[in-house]
Amino acid sequence: MSDAGRHPNIRILSNSEVVEVEGEPGAFTVTIVRHPRYVEEELCTGCGTCSTYCPISIPNPYDENLGPTKAISVWCPQAVPKKAYVDRNACQYFVGKCTLCIAVCKNKAINFAQKRKRGKVQVGAILVATGYGLFDVSHGPWGYGEFKNVVTSMEYERITNASGPTAGEILRRSDGVVPDRIAWIQCVGSRSFDFGRSYCSAFCCTYAIKQAMVTKDHHPDIDTVIFHMDVRTFGKGFEDLYNRAKKRGIKFVRSRIPVLREDPETKDIVISYYDGERLVRERFGMVVLSVGAVPAADNLKLSRLLGLELNEHGFFKAPSLYPLDGDRKGVYVGGCAVAPMDVPDTICSAGAAASEVAELLAPSRGTLSVKKEYPPERSVEGEEPKIGVFICHCGSNIAGVIEVKDLVDYAWTLEGVVYAEDQLISCSNEGLSRIVDQIKEKGLNRVVVAACTPRTHEPVFREALREAGLNPYLLELVNIREHCSWVHSMEKEVATEKARELLRMAVARARRLAPLSEPLLKVDKRALVIGGGVAGMTAALSLARQGFDVYLVEKEGELGGNFRKLRYTLEGRDPQVVLERLVSEIMTNPKVKAFVGYEVSELHGFVGNFKTVIASRQGERVELEHGVIVVATGGELLRPSSYLYGKHEGVVTQLELEQMLSEGKIPKGVKRVVMIQCVESREPGRSYCSRICCAEAVKNALKLKELDPEMEVVVLYRDMRTYGFVEDYYHKARQKGVLFLRYEAERKPSVEPDGEGLRVRCFVPTIAEELELKADLLVLSTPVIPGGTAEIAERLNLQTTPDGFLAEVHPKLRPVDSPSDGVFICGMAHYPKFSEEAISQAKTAALRAAILMSQEEIRASGAVCQVQEDLCMGCGACVEVCAYGALGLEEKKKGLKKAQVNPVLCKGDGLCVTKCPTGAVTLQHFTDQQIIEAIDALTETKD
C-alpha cells in the first residue's frame, strides 16, 4: 500500500470514479470525476486533530461500524493517502454551519467549498480490478441485527484485530464478556439458491479456520466449532492449516445451514442442527457468519462503460482459458472482479491482466515514466555516531503491550543516541517522511528503527535512508513486535524489558555500522523458460510479446506437457485447439527459440547474468546466456497402487476415462460407474489436496451422463471442493442424477473383483451404513505430484515445500517469486492447478521477469563476505562450505593461492567465516566487532 503511495509512476486518484471512456486500444481518453473530500490533500498532514475536535460521532466503516469514528477522520493509521475525509452525510457544517475543524486545523487544509472535479487522462489500456462485495446478511434467517452476538466474518476480523474496536479483545456485543464458545456458520450467502448465490465463494472455509486459529491464539480455552457442508481447503498449504486446526482442538461439524435462536436471558445463541441421526441443540456465546462474496456494486455500470460482459452471477465474464483470449481490446479484468478468489490467486489474476497491458503497450514502455532520483550519498567518515531511534506503535500491535513512551525515554539514555521518538506506524508514508526529515534536520548518521521484522520491512526503511542521502546499511532494524509484543502479549512488563534489552543491543551495533556499497550489475535482456507445457509456453509468449528474446526448453519430444493429454474442459471447450494455437505461435514468433527434447544440465551465473548449458538426448550441448529464468516444469499424475489399479481392467484414472470418453471407447456394457476421490492424497505421507480432482470428476460424470442418461454414476468423496463457479457444475451433476456419497478417511472404501466388474464397499456416514455398490468401471481421482522439482530446485538453488512443490518467497503477496533472485516459478511445479490458473500464474511470472529485464542495471547486496588477503593462506576451507559457489581460489603468484569472493553470488550466510582458520574472511554488516558489541550491551548490568 505505502509502496503504491510512494511510487513516482503511480498517481492515486482516491474518491474518484470513471464516467466516460473514449478512443481505442492504445489511445483512450478517460474522464474521471473526483468527489470532494472537503480536505485539500496537498495541505493535510493526516495528523487527526480535526477528528479529535469534531463533535459528531458516527459508526466507523473501517471497523465494520462496530466502533466509533468522527464525521471528519482518517480511515486508518496506514491509510494511503493518509488524508482526512469528511462524511458529507454526517458533517454538521452542511446543516448547522459547524466549523470546529476549520478552526483547529493548523494547515488550513479544510475546504468546504470544494466541488466535484472533472478531469481527463490519456491512457493506452485499462485494467479493471474492482474486487467484490459482501453478501448482505440482514435479510437472512441468521438473526443478524436482531441477535447481538451474531456477527459477520468481516466484523470478527475487526474484533480480533489489535487496531480494531475492542483492541483485539474478543468480546460479546451484548455484555462485553469473553465468549466461552464460538461457532462459525459457513456458506452464508454462498452455495445457496435461496439467496440467488449458487456459486462457492472459495475463500470462506480457509478464512474461518484462520479466524478460529487466531481465536485460539487469543484464548486457548474458547471452544471453537465450524459448521460446514464441505471443508474446501484446496490451496497451497491450506490442507495443512486445516490439519493443524484439528490438532489444535477446533471442531468441524458437517451440517446443512443450521437454525439459530437467541436465548432471551443470556443472549447466547442456540444452534440446532441435524447430526445424521438426530436433532442436536448447542449453545454458543457468539456466532460468526462466514459471509460470501457478491459482485461489486458498480459492475453493471462499469461493464456498460467499458463494453465488457458480465456472467450470470454478475461478475465480469472471463472466457475459459481467458488470458489466451486477449483480444487486445485494451480493457482487461482481473482478481475478484472475475470470480471470488483468495489473495495469491488475485495477485496472479490481476498480474495476468497487467501482463496483457504490458504486451499491448510494449512499444511505449518507458516513454511516460520517470526514474526515482536519490540525493547524493553523504559521507559519514570520521563522524562520531549520531544515532536516531524511531519506535513504532504498529497501531496497538506493539503499543498495546509495550510501554513505548518508556522505551523512548530509555533510548535517550543510550550512548550515541542524539534523537528518539515514537511513531504510530513507522512504515506509513508519514512515518517514513518523518524519518527522512529527522535524518536531514538532526544530521543523523545511524538510524535504529524498533518495529517489526526485517524480512518484510528492512527494504522499506533502507529506502528512507537512501532518500535522506544516507547509506542504507547505516540502518539497524530491531523486531520488538514478533520478538516482544506478540510472543509475550500476556506479560507486558517482561515484554517491555526485553524490548529495552534488544534496543540496547541494536544501538550498540548501530554505533559500529559502516556504509557498504552495492555492486551494480548489467542485465541480460534474454529469458530462459524451463518447461514447454501450457505455463511455460504462455510465459515465453508473454515475454516475447513484450519484446524480450526467449529460450524455451522442453525435455520431452514435443511441446504441451500435461495439457496435451486433456480432451475437453468443464465448460465444453477443446484444449487441443488452444494448444495448437499456442504451439504454432511459439514456432512462428521470431523472439522465441524453442529447444524441444533438451534438458538443463548446468547452470552458472546469477541474476541478470545466467549461463545455462542444455543438452539433448543425443548429447548435443548448447550454451545459453540470459538474465532471468522462469521455471514451469509442471507436475505429474500419480499412478495409483491401490484399489486394484493395474490389476483389474475395470479400474482406470480420471484422465484415462477422459481419453476413453473422447475416443468413444467406453465399452457397451458399462452401466454402473463408481468414482473414488482423494486416492492416495489428503492422507499421511501426501497430505495436500490436489485441488483439481473434484472438478475433473464432475466433468467426467457429466460426460458419462451425456453419453447415457441411464448410466448409474456414483462419486465417493470426502469433501467436494468444487470452488468458485465450478459449484454450478456440481449442482448440475446432482440434477442429472449423479450420486455423491461421502466417505471418511478413517474408513476408506474397499474394492474387490466381481466377475467382469467390481464390488465396492463403502461406509457412508450420512446414513451410518455400509453400502455395497456394483461397478462396471471404477474411476480413481489421483493427485498431481511434483515432477522433478527436487532436481530443479537443487540446480537453481530453490526451495521445495514439504509436499515437494517449489516454494515461493511469500505465499500471499509474491506467489511467483522464488527465493533465488531472477528465478520465477509458475504452473504445476508450484502446486496443482487448472490450466486457466496456470496461464494466469505464468503471465504473472512473465510480468515479474520483465520488470527485472526492463532495468538497465540492478543492485546486489552489500552485506557480503570479504577476504583479507594477507591473512588468507589459501587452504580452500571456505570454498568447500559455500553453497552458492561464491568463493574460489585464485592463483596470485605461482603456488600462492588466495580465496576470492564473488560479491554477486554471495548470500551473506557467513558459513565461510566460521570455517576460516585464520580469520581472513569477514561478513560485512555482521562483523565480529558489531556482533560482540551487541552481546556486550546485552550482558552489561548497567540499566
Added chain:
Amino acid sequence: MSNPVGAVLVIGGGIGGIQASLDLASLGFRVYLVESKPQIGGRMAQLDKTFPTVECSI
C-alpha cells in the same frame, strides 16, 4: 495503431489493483490508480492475519 500511450488506468485500489499498478509502474508505465473510496487498500487493509501462515496482512 501508431505507438500506444505508455500509460495505464487501473480501476480499483484493492490488493489486485495495487499489485498490478506497482508492477506496471516498475515496468516503466505511468499508472493512474482510480479508487472510489477516500483511500486505497480495499478489504485486505481491514484483515487481521492472513491464511495459511496466519501472518499480518498489512
